[in-house]
Amino acid sequence: MSKNIFRRVLAASAAVIASVGLAFSVSGISIASAEIGSSATVATVPQCVWQISGASETITLTHAEFSADGHSKYVGQDFGLSGAGANTVQVFVGPTSASGVSTDPDNCAWYGATNTAASGAQVTYALPASPAFTSSASSTPGDNSLGFSLDGSTTTGSHTAQLVVDLTKAGCTDEAATTLVNSWTGSNSSNLKTGALSVTAAQLAASHTSTSSSCTWTTKLTTYVPGGKTPTHDSDTYTFTGPTVTTTLLATGITG
Amino acid sequence: MTLKTQGKRYLAGFAVVISSVGLMFTLSTSTLASADSVGSSASVGTVPTCVWQLTGVTDSVTLTHPDATAGGDTHIAYMGKDFRLTGNSSQQAKIYVGAAGVAGASTTDTDNCSFYNSGGLGVSNTGADAQLGIVGTGTAKFTATYNSSEDTAMTFPLDGTTPTGSSQVRNLSLTITPTRCVTSNIGAGSGDNWVKESGTTGLNATSSPISLALLSKANTSTTSTCSFASALSVYIPGGLTPAHAGQQYTFTGPTLTTTLSTSVD
Numbered sequence: 001m002s003k004n005i006f007r008r009v010l011a012a013s014a015a016v017i018a019s020v021g022l023a024f025s026v027s028g029i030s031i032a033s034a035e036i037g038s039s040a041t042v043a044t045v046p047q048c049v050w051q052i053s054g055a056s057e058t059i060t061l062t063h064a065e066f067s068a069d070g071h072s073k074y075v076g077q078d079f080g081l082s083g084a085g086a087n088t089v090q091v092f093v094g095p096t097s098a099s100g101v102s103t104d105p106d107n108c109a110w111y112g113a114t115n116t117a118a119s120g121a122q123v124t125y126a127l128p129a130s131p132a133f134t135s136s137a138s139s140t141p142g143d144n145s146l147g148f149s150l151d152g153s154t155t156t157g158s159h160t161a162q163l164v165v166d167l168t169k170a171g172c173t174d175e176a177a178t179t180l181v182n183s184w185t186g187s188n189s190s191n192l193k194t195g196a197l198s199v200t201a202a203q204l205a206a207s208h209t210s211t212s213s214s215c216t217w218t219t220k221l222t223t224y225v226p227g228g229k230t231p232t233h234d235s236d237t238y239t240f241t242g243p244t245v246t247t248t249l250l251a252t253g254i255t256g
Numbered sequence: 257m258t259l260k261t262q263g264k265r266y267l268a269g270f271a272v273v274i275s276s277v278g279l280m281f282t283l284s285t286s287t288l289a290s291a292d293s294v295g296s297s298a299s300v301g302t303v304p305t306c307v308w309q310l311t312g313v314t315d316s317v318t319l320t321h322p323d324a325t326a327g328g329d330t331h332i333a334y335m336g337k338d339f340r341l342t343g344n345s346s347q348q349a350k351i352y353v354g355a356a357g358v359a360g361a362s363t364t365d366t367d368n369c370s371f372y373n374s375g376g377l378g379v380s381n382t383g384a385d386a387q388l389g390i391v392g393t394g395t396a397k398f399t400a401t402y403n404s405s406e407d408t409a410m411t412f413p414l415d416g417t418t419p420t421g422s423s424q425v426r427n428l429s430l431t432i433t434p435t436r437c438v439t440s441n442i443g444a445g446s447g448d449n450w451v452k453e454s455g456t457t458g459l460n461a462t463s464s465p466i467s468l469a470l471l472s473k474a475n476t477s478t479t480s481t482c483s484f485a486s487a488l489s490v491y492i493p494g495g496l497t498p499a500h501a502g503q504q505y506t507f508t509g510p511t512l513t514t515t516l517s518t519s520v521d
Contacts (some may be wrong), residue, residue, distance in 0.1 A: 055292035062298065075370035075478075080296045125294075146302070163296075221296050230372035234305045235355075242296030248453035 016137070046095030048211050049106035050121045051249035052088040053100070059221050061240070066096060074146065074225055079158025081223040081240070091123055091249060092214035101214040105177040108211050118204040120254030121213075123247060125165055125190065126198035131243040133223065137233040145232040148225060150243065154194040156227035162193035163242065164222040167201055172215035174208045183208035184215050192245070201247075205256035221245075277399065304355035306369035306478050308384040313514040314349040317488050319343040319507075322374075334492055334505075335483070338424050342489040349436065351386050351469055351516060352481035361441040380516070383473040383520035388415070388430070388453075389465025391511040396428075396461045398507045402500045408497050410505055414490075416460035421495020427458030428509060429489045432468065437482035439475050449475035450482045456489075459512070468514065475521045477504050484501035 061081035066072055072081065092101045095108040102108075110118040131150040137143035153161045172184040183204060190199035202215045210213065223242070319341035322328035328340050354360035355369040361369035369380075390396045400410030418425050432453045438445035454467040459466070469482045490509065498505065 052292065055294065058295040058297060060298065061296055063300065070440055073303050073367060075303050075367050076372040079300060083296065083298070084292065146300070209285070219294060221294075225300060228372075230305075232371075232374070233300045233301050237299055237301045240298040240300060242298075245296075247292045247294060251408040 001190045026090045029217040033176065044109075045106050046097065046108045048093050048110045049096055050091070050093055050117065050119070050249060051098065052082055052089065052091045052097075052112070052123065052247070052249040054089040055247040057085050057087045059083045059085045059219065061221060061242070064144070074084045074229075074231070076146075076229065077226040077227040077243065078155050078159050080222070083218065085219040085221075088126050088218055089123075089247070090214065090216045091121060092216075093209065093211055101171065101216070102178055102212055105175070105211055110211065118206055118209050119252050120204045120209050120256065122199050122203040122250045122254050124188070124203050125192065125247065126246045127163065127192045127243050128246075129197070130194070131163065131197070133225075133240045133242050135238045135240050137231070137236040138236055139233050139236050143236075143238070144234050146225060146229050146238050148229070150193045150223070152195055157224065159226070160191065160193070161226060162191045162196075162223065163245070165190045165192055165199070165201075165245065166222070167217040169202070169215060169217040172202070172217075174204070174213055175210035176212040176214050177210075184220070185216070203254065206254060207256060234241075269367070285332075297472045302370075303367050304369045306353050306371045307356050308351065308353055308382070308515040308516060309356070309358075310349075310386060310514065311350050311484070312349040315345045315347045317343040319488065319509075321492065334419070334496075334498070336421070337494040337497065338422050339492040339494075340489065341492065341496045342487065344487045346484065347388075348483050348485060349514065350481065350483040351471075352382060352483075353476065353478055353491050359477045363441055363443065363479075366440070366442060368480050371478070381469050381516045382456075384475050385470040385517045385520045386468040386513075386514055387457075387465045387517065388512055388514045390428070390459055390461070391513050391520050396464070397461075398492070398509050400498075401508070402498075402503050402507045407499045407505065410492075410496050412493050412496065414460045414510065416462055419493050420494060421453035422491070424491040424493060425458060425460075426493060427460045428512075429456050429458050429462075430466075430512075431456045431487040431489070432484050433485040433486070434469075434482065437469065437484070439471070439480055440477045441479035441481045446477075452460070452482060452484070465515070470520065 022172065061083040063080060064082050065080040071077065090100055093108065094102050098107065105159035112125050127150065133148055135144050146244060148161060150162050155161060166189045174181045174183050184202055186200050186202040204213055261356040274325060276510050279423060300337065322342050324330055324420060352357060398412055400407045413428060414426050414428050416425060434452055434454060435446045436445065437450040437452060439449045440446035450469050450471050453466055457466055471480055494505065
């Protein structure tokens with residue numbers, strides 16, 4: 001067909017070609033001609049954004065050291081409490097509609113800039129000023145006689161009054177789609193307390209950010225009810241409430 | 257709300273407000289940040305407070321005259337000679353650590369109670385000292401009555417002296433026999449750091465009170481205990497002449513008081 005298009009066939013008859021521009025002056029004959037056009041339909045991918053999920057939860061702490069200290073209840077000695085979160089925290093690049101990490105490099109685009117010009121991301125964990133655990137007795141709500149501050153002091157059992165945040169990371173990659181290069185940084189174990197209220201849990205520089213960068217982890221918290229405290233209502237069960245650990249995702253200015 | 261339903265926070269070039277526990281962030285078009293929060297909670301039991309306790313010291317001991325084989329003599333009645341009377345307490349006196357109201361120190365659980373606020377070592381905040389004394393030492397005596405009336409001729413004081421006509425000191429002799437005194441009562445028990453009375457002690461107006469058993473603060477645990485049996489003996493001194501010879505007399509001894517002190521280092 002295209003050959004036919006690029007041929008112009010003039011009937012076997014007398015013809016006069018006047019000039020370039022193909023002005024024909026034909027008389028008494030029949031001719032055929034065609035033109036070239038073009039069109040296309042092109043899809044675009046969504047805008048890439050950094051996202052975080054799974055970071056909102058309440059972690060229940062229990063005493064897991066019975067085999068070590070032999071105490072199932074608080075007896076005035078340091079009493080360890082620890083617990084693992086049920087959630088998997090995910091920090092990832094994707095379209096706003098994404099529910100998790102994608103292995104598709106074209107799942108989104110940073111538009112207007114190359115991926116290397118896109119911002120990296122930083123996730124921080126932070127305690128409020130004057131962090132503390134408060135206590136409440138089963139018989140008398142508001143009995144804070146066993147409450148304690150996370151002030152970094154040394155307990156009677158030679159522990160430090162702090163909240164230990166342990167992160168077990170998995171699947172942290174620059175580009176999940178094609179490589180397993182992991183340029184993520186950040187602390188996997190942090191001792192949060194007065195004077196050390198925040199920590200960078202995970203960070204990826206802009207130069208390593210792709211359209212499928214991601215990092216995931218689970219969280220474990222550990223602290224000690226310090227020894228030497230006297231419950232106002234001995235024999236009661238006390239409920240402890242820890243400070244809010246704020247997880248913040250910053251996705252601007254993380255260059256490098 | 258849609259964002260919460262999706263369980264995530266996302267960043268984009270438009271204003272977003274995210275509220276979480278105690279937190280509210282306003283995100284502008286130029287500040288890309290979001291925040292969530294991790295809370296924590298725990299439920300922790302506590303044990304009762306440890307207290308020192310004393311039991312088995314309320315009793316009324318009946319004294320009888322032992323025969324010759326038990327240290328007495330062949331007389332069955334007072335004949336103007338030293339006349340011995342003896343008796344055993346039916347109670348086991350016991351000093352112990354435990355939660356208030358328990359019957360004795362635990363034999364299985366060091367966490368049955370806690371002294372709390374004792375430096376976190378769970379050792380103790382006090383030791384204990386049990387002392388036994390005669391009430392009214394200045395007038396300590398055995399009072400003799402016949403037909404509910406005192407016969408002062410037969411009443412005799414406990415003054416630590418040996419009167420004419422007698423070969424015995426006028427004491428109330430207390431014999432203490434420790435049965436189980438341990439620093440820790442768990443299982444077979446630990447060593448014995450108690451400083452305790454043992455053998456026979458003569459109580460009188462000047463020797464009372466005596467320390468029955470003492471445990472220092474440093475040696476006190478949550479299961480410390482000391483128990484002992486006690487026996488009394490006394491001589492009706494020889495040389496007394498009853499106003500109602502041939503009659504049955506009742507002799508009433510002094511009241512002995514056991515006091516537990518817990519302000520012991």
